[in-house]
Amino acid sequence: MNKKAIVFLLVFAMVIVACGDTTEEAAVEATEEEHDHEGESTLEQVQERGFLKCGVSTGATGFTEVGDDGSYSGFDVDYCYAVAAAIFGDYSKVEFKQLTSAERFTALSAGEIDVLIRNTTWTQSRDTELGNDFGPTTYYDGQQLMGRVADGLSNSSTVADIDGLRVCTNAGTTTEKNITERVGLAGGTIQLITVEAFSEAIDKFIAGECDIVTTDGSGLVGRRAVNDALNDWVIFPTSPISKEPLGPTYRSNDSQWADIINWTVYATIIADEYGVTAANVDSADLEANPELGRLFGANDGELQTKMGLSADAYYQVIKQVGNYDEIFSRNLNPLGLYREGGDNDRWADGGLIYAPPAR
Amino acid sequence: MVKLLSKIGAFFRNVVVLKWAVQFIFLGGLIAIIFNYLNIAVGNLANTNIAFSWGFLGETPGVSIAEGLYTLPKSGLQMLQTGMLNMLRITVTGIVAATFFGTILGIARLSNNYIVEKTATSLLEVVRNVPLLVQILFFQALILSLPRLEVYDVGSVLFHASSKGVALSWPNRQDGAWMFMLYFLITLYISNRVYKQRVKLLEEQGRETKPFLWSLLTLVILFAIGWYGGYRIVGIIGFVSGFISQGLEVLPGIFYQILLSVLAGYLSFISVRKQINSKRSGELQGKYSDDDYFKMIITIVIAIVFIALMFAPIGQGISKFLVGDELTFKSDWGLPQFFGGISNALDWSITGVPYELNMAEIEQVGTTKFKKYSTEVGKSLTVGYFATWLGVVIYTAIFISEIVRAGIMAVSKGQSEAGLSLGLRRSSLLRLIVLPQAVRIMLPPMGNQYLNLAKNTSLGIAVGFPEVVAVGQTLYNQEGQTLPVFLIWMIFFSTVSLTLSSIVNYYNRKLKIVER
Amino acid sequence: MMNIDIKKQTRVIKENLFSSPVSTLLTFITSYIMISFFRGMFGFATAPDKDWLSVLNNMQLYMVQAYPESDFIRIWICVGLGFIFSGLSVGLWETEEKTSLSKLCLTFSKIVSGIIFLTIIAPTTSVVVSTATGIREQVDVFSYAERIPLLSILLGLLVVFFLISKINLSFNKSLLVSIYLLVPIILLWIMKIPTIQLDADNQRVFPDPLMPIANSTKIPWTLIWISFVVAYLVGVYFKNKKQFKNAVSISWVLLPLLIFSWIFKKPLIDLNELIRNDIPVFIGFLLIGVLTIYFINNKIVEKFYSYYLGLLVVVTIASLFLKVILLVKAALLLLLLFSVIIPAVSTSAKGKRSLTIVWVVSLTTTAFLLEGGTSTTQIVVPGSSIFGGFSLTWLLAIFGTYVSFPLGVLLALGRNSSLPIIKGVCTGIIELVRSVPYITWLFFASVTMAVFLPDGVEFNLIVRVLIVTAFFSGAYFAENIRGGLQSIPKGQFEAADAIGMNTVQKTSLIVLPQALRAIVPTLVSSIITSFKDSSLVTIIGLFDFLTIGRMVIGNQSIPINFIGHDRENLLFIAFVYWVFTFTLSRRSMKFEKRLGLGER
Structure with a gap:
């Protein structure tokens, strides 16, 4: 009987040893996976992971939409695609994270996402206090109000005219503050109802719970184009009550990553200046336009490889996603938002969309 | 040597030693884990440049709130107060309404009438099986599908509903309302005393003393006197508290430190004495177990820590870590303001009836074509408030109806049969025999439902009702201080829960005593 | 007459x-x-301004959000498994054996008369609020002329049922149920539904053409329904086999785990790793367990028991902090649990045999599920997480319950413990968690929790929500379990003391089985609660079932515009939630009655 006990303990000990053997190997692998992120640049992390994590909105018509098969589309989404195309040469290597306005900066600083492209307004406090940096503005927006002509409002109405009214807006961080501030300056008071999603605010406006609805002008124009069957809605005041430059946001202190994002945006703008689109990018005359040649990696693409990208990175962006004008008109023209004559027109045509030269 | 070893072995095999060793290891581990995560949090916050601070409570948030105490709050604190009051508004009115509807529904489910019973049951099955959030959104959609207010004419209405909300005729509070309320409470107490007095007389002398009639008479007479100005008598309280307030203002901060320390010391002294007294006589005399010692030590330690927090530098260090600021006691710290507030509210010179019944009114907004419900006369409820209120009330009422039904069914059938054989009518049977017994069974689960109702009001955030969670979210959206806001939520909801459950427990105990 | x-x-x-x-x-x-x-x-x-196609057209989005179409077969398998086990359960726990034709006709006549009544009272007009003026307009919807054909058909049916009811015939209920179940299949193949079609300019064609249901929907559902019927019949056949019933009950518990760890996620399994690490570990532990079961009560080995247990405790605790593969940790925990109760149970040959079976089965399941569960997903979902829509709702509901259950047991035991510090801490956790609404905990998960996580460690929002949910419903569970614990008479503890059981044995063999028995009825209702509560994640922006209807569809403008059709979607969502919770609660009530669990 004593033998059995000894055998028993022996087997036990053997298995424990066997476990110990597997232990070390697994441990080495595990540490490699978990801990080596520290000190790595964002680009290295993204390349190692194999896809980009892009923070987008939970829903903003024209900017972030989810289609009936779960696929994403929109202006912001296309810029996520563009960044992925630049890094991997494959636009589809993106994982989208839908973020509410409250959690977006936490998600960015906690490393849950690599870049935040979620109609985020560039403000001083966000740039300096929250540990973020902002890329070039992709869309110049401004907060406006919308009411009905039948209610006695018109283009020339001002913030002073909404004294005492009930105003709906979506929870953001700047919209509520802007409207409160401006109405206060005009000497009035409003009853401000804050809902989470803009579609809810529009629902309340249509039903008549709110007299006025306010958010970024792009959202208002988009909704008016789609919902206003009787041509009764009017957007005022003509010059927006706030400046809302929207663009990509990333963590500070990683200039390589910042350059990649910035120049992806600039590449789409430069391509637009030269009239290069996804359709004609292959036939673009790179010899005649050396700037395009440099951007598309025709001349060794040294500029791109120094950034840590492949030489044809921006060629892939234009090829797979398109230039600025294509991205804009694809997503926003159906909503009644046009570039012509607005802030988002080319700089040569009087707009603000401008890119530094690629040299 | 061997002896020593065996002694050590015996020491470690001692049950008491083992017990406490395990517990202290557990506690140590827990504290270590908590500190570890706090450390990480502090580091992470430093990385994102958001240092933990309560400063936002004093800063102007710069946003407006749809409804409540301060629609344009001057500070974060005011903003949160508005949210808290909005939440309490729904909770208190909701509890009353849910209890009322729940009881009716519960009785309806026991009804002999086929259609009534089936209707109540199907309502139960629908409401119970759909998420509350969906229901609240549904009620909102229902109100939003009403016509716009702008299509109606300006004027007074008894009741009105449009996509801007609901307006009711309502007894509006006048200046003397708060004083009258206090007066009314006193009146209630007096008439209760009268009732008890008459019952005592009845028991002692055996003659019919009509206790109910007497107390009702007292109530009516005192109410009538109070309504037409008699409530001003409580102005005396205001007068006295005005004096107290003035007296307190001259006291220095050290007074509060001493006051609170003495209070803490006294409380711990009482609790330790209670522990000792419980084993002073009888079988267990002087036999204190290790648990008893532990409890006594803990009470004393808590008191010492509290006092240290008041005075010692180490206490200031802790407070700086917890609160982000040193505890400073000023004379404008609370008590004088508290008494001053009372003296302002209970003002001798207020006159007029306390409440005025008004019709709801549709008004023009300025000179525009827009209309709104008057907030001055009648009662206007916004869509968010109405949807949230209706949602939580119906949802809770359904669960209360189940409790009521179970409670009534738990009262033995013999009781109702005995009542019927005495010739009681069904309604009197329910009121006099069944319900009083059922209430005792119903109360504890009912208390749970009240707590649920209080917590469920937080879903108002989905329909734009600014209750404490929604307001807190707006606040941290502005300031980035998520952790302090979360702590405030926690403290607030815990306070509400504790208050509610202690009220329920109080009645529970009271009913139990009646039983014996 | x-x-x-x-x-x-x-x-x-x-x-x-x-x-x-x-x-x-x-x-x-x-x-x-x-x-x-x-x-x-x-x-x-x-009302004509409602667009119900906004629901129908987005069905895929509702159910699985962005799950790739190429892997849809996996979803169908999951649904199919659910249906097969439902069929088995319905068959196994069916009571009524026989039914007669007249009774059947009576039921049908009741239904038809109900429909006739509703058809008659249905309104002829509907109110549409004009968006421009806010004035209500009456619109014709269901005129009496349209009703007459329907009414005449229904009346004809009523007469037919009345006539048939005169025939005296009785038959097995299972036959009837199988006929019922075949009706949906026929409907699937003959029904035509309005479908959205786009013309050359990507504009929607009005009115929406009627089309038969797409094959990609029709064929899987047909197969699923057929297997459902077959499973039902199998269930009826094995009705009296007790083991079969037990196996089905246990399978219900394991099914969601299997679905979420293996089928839905399509785990990536490294064969090399498997042979090198997992299989030896698995066999080793299997052997140890069996040896322990058979030799622990041996007189000589018995002396070493306390050393063995001590060693095991030390190794287990150490393994938790070491970087060991997960299987070792889980198996050690399982072994520890077994080793504690083995001496009290494996006293007879029968006890040893059943313990061995339980050990082998539980270790195998643990290993199998860990293998699937720990592997990172292989399904490539373009752009988002593989869980979304209804699948996310179920994931939150079921896993919320799974994770919270053991936590609830621990908290309840802690609160009931005689050790004051542990009792105080557990009471504190329970009360703190319960006093705050769920939504604030969700906010904690979404914005605050990231602050507490060390650098480099990041959890998906879904995982964070699951952690929070585990604590939240765990605290509620703990209160339920505590009720069960308090109902155990004191004599049982004294009896256990008398036969020399230690605390762990007392807890695991005497206290918990009885407390858990009282809990089983609340288990299903807790899944229901979790299912309903999971809708709150919409507020923190997770894409669950409600979010899709509330926020996503109302935003769609490309290629088809569904802006402003939230109400239809809300009603649909409410209906789906209702159907699932209602059926679940009804079924669970039936099972409880059958098992005699609810009664004490």
Whole structure:
């Protein structure tokens, strides 16, 4: 009987040893996976992971939409695609994270996402206090109000005219503050109802719970184009009550990553200046336009490889996603938002969309 | 040597030693884990440049709130107060309404009438099986599908509903309302005393003393006197508290430190004495177990820590870590303001009836074509408030109806049969025999439902009702201080829960005593 | 004969509806309310400004969000498994054996008369609020001319049922149920539904053409329904086998784990790793367990038991902090649990045998599920997480319950413990968690929790929500379990002390089985609660079932515009939640009654 006990303990000990053997190997692998992120640049992390994590909105018509098969589309989404195309040469290597306005900066600083492209307004406090940096503005927006002509409002109405009214807006961080501030300056008071999603605010406006609805002008124009069957809605005041430059946001202190994002945006703008689109990018005359040649990696693409990208990175962006004008008109023209004559027109045509030269 | 070893072995095999060793290891581990995560949090916050601070409570948030105490709050604190009051508004009115509807529904489910019973049951099955959030959104959609207010004419209405909300005729509070309320409470107490007095007389002398009639008479007479100005008598309280307030203002901060320390010391002294007294006589005399010692030590330690927090530098260090600021006691710290507030509210010179019944009114907004419900006369409820209120009330009422039904069914059938054989009518049977017994069974689960109702009001955030969670979210959206806001939520909801459950427990105990 | 019947019926009606003036009044009031409610709902649903295709067209989005179409077979397998086990359970726990034709006809006549009544009272017009002026407009929806054909068909059916009911025939209920179940299949193949079509300019074609259901939907559902019926019949056949019933019950617990770890996620398995690490570990532990079971009560080995247990405790705790593969940790924990209770159970040959079976099965399942669960997903979902829509709702509901259950047990034991510090800490956790609404905990998960995580460690929002949910429903569970614990008579503890059990044995063999027995009924209701509560994640922006209807579809503008059709979607969502919770609660009530668990 004593033998059995000894055998028993022996087997036990053997298995424990066997476990110990597997232990070390697994441990080495595990540490490699978990801990080596520290000190790595964002680009290295993204390349190692194999896809980009892009923070987008939970829903903003024209900017972030989810289609009936779960696929994403929109202006912001296309810029996520563009960044992925630049890094991997494959636009589809993106994982989208839908973020509410409250959690977006936490998600960015906690490393849950690599870049935040979620109609985020560039403000001083966000740039300096929250540990973020902002890329070039992709869309110049401004907060406006919308009411009905039948209610006695018109283009020339001002913030002073909404004294005492009930105003709906979506929870953001700047919209509520802007409207409160401006109405206060005009000497009035409003009853401000804050809902989470803009579609809810529009629902309340249509039903008549709110007299006025306010958010970024792009959202208002988009909704008016789609919902206003009787041509009764009017957007005022003509010059927006706030400046809302929207663009990509990333963590500070990683200039390589910042350059990649910035120049992806600039590449789409430069391509637009030269009239290069996804359709004609292959036939673009790179010899005649050396700037395009440099951007598309025709001349060794040294500029791109120094950034840590492949030489044809921006060629892939234009090829797979398109230039600025294509991205804009694809997503926003159906909503009644046009570039012509607005802030988002080319700089040569009087707009603000401008890119530094690629040299 | 061997002896020593065996002694050590015996020491470690001692049950008491083992017990406490395990517990202290557990506690140590827990504290270590908590500190570890706090450390990480502090580091992470430093990385994102958001240092933990309560400063936002004093800063102007710069946003407006749809409804409540301060629609344009001057500070974060005011903003949160508005949210808290909005939440309490729904909770208190909701509890009353849910209890009322729940009881009716519960009785309806026991009804002999086929259609009534089936209707109540199907309502139960629908409401119970759909998420509350969906229901609240549904009620909102229902109100939003009403016509716009702008299509109606300006004027007074008894009741009105449009996509801007609901307006009711309502007894509006006048200046003397708060004083009258206090007066009314006193009146209630007096008439209760009268009732008890008459019952005592009845028991002692055996003659019919009509206790109910007497107390009702007292109530009516005192109410009538109070309504037409008699409530001003409580102005005396205001007068006295005005004096107290003035007296307190001259006291220095050290007074509060001493006051609170003495209070803490006294409380711990009482609790330790209670522990000792419980084993002073009888079988267990002087036999204190290790648990008893532990409890006594803990009470004393808590008191010492509290006092240290008041005075010692180490206490200031802790407070700086917890609160982000040193505890400073000023004379404008609370008590004088508290008494001053009372003296302002209970003002001798207020006159007029306390409440005025008004019709709801549709008004023009300025000179525009827009209309709104008057907030001055009648009662206007916004869509968010109405949807949230209706949602939580119906949802809770359904669960209360189940409790009521179970409670009534738990009262033995013999009781109702005995009542019927005495010739009681069904309604009197329910009121006099069944319900009083059922209430005792119903109360504890009912208390749970009240707590649920209080917590469920937080879903108002989905329909734009600014209750404490929604307001807190707006606040941290502005300031980035998520952790302090979360702590405030926690403290607030815990306070509400504790208050509610202690009220329920109080009645529970009271009913139990009646039983014996 | 007919006359007596009518008299009796009138008496019943009088007693039930008009027994007193008050009762009569109540009858009229409630009837009026119910009828107006129905008319309102009907008018709402049929109003021409409603676009119900916004629901139908987005069904895929509702169910699985962005799950790739190429892997849809996996979803069908999951649904199919669910249906097969439902069929088995329905068959196994079916009571009524026989039914007669007349009884059946009576049921059908009741249904048809109900429909006739509703058709007659349905409104002819519906109210549409004009978006521009806010004025209500009446629109014709369901004219009497349209109703007459429908009514005549229904009346004809009523007559037919009346005639058939005269035939005296009785048959097995299972046959009837299988016929019922075949009806949906026929409907699937002959029904035509309105479908959205786009013309050359990507504009929607009005009116929407009627099309048969797409093959990609039709064929899987047909197969699933057939297997459901087959499973039902199998269940009826094995009705009296107790082992079969037990196996089905256990499978219900394991099914969600299997679905979420293996089928839905399509785990990536490294064969090399498997042979090198997992299989040796698995076999080793299997051996140790069996040896322990068979030799622990041996007189000589018995002496070493306490050393063995001590060693095991030390190794287990150490393994938790070491970087060991997960299987080792889990298996050690399992072994520890077993080793504690083995001496008390494996006293007879029968006890040893059943313990061995339990050990092998539980270790195998653990290993299998860990293998699937720990592997990172292989399904490539372009752009988002593989869980979304209804699958996310179920994931939150089921896993919320799974994770919270053991936590709840621990907290309840802690709160009931005689050690003051542990008791205080557990009570504190339970009360703190319970006093704050779920939504604030969700906010904690979404914005605050990231602050507490060390650098480099990041959890998906879904995982964070699951952690929070585990604590939240765990605290509620703990209170339920505590109720169960308190109902155990004191004599049982004394008896256990008398036969020399230690605390762990007492807890695991005497206390918990009884407490858990009282908990089982609340398990299903807790899944239901979790299912309903999971809708709150919409507020923190997770894409669950409700979010899709509330926020996503209302935003779609490309290629088809569904802006402003939130109400239809809300009603649909409410209906789906209702169907699932109602069926679940009804079924669980039936099972409880059958098992005699609810009664004490």
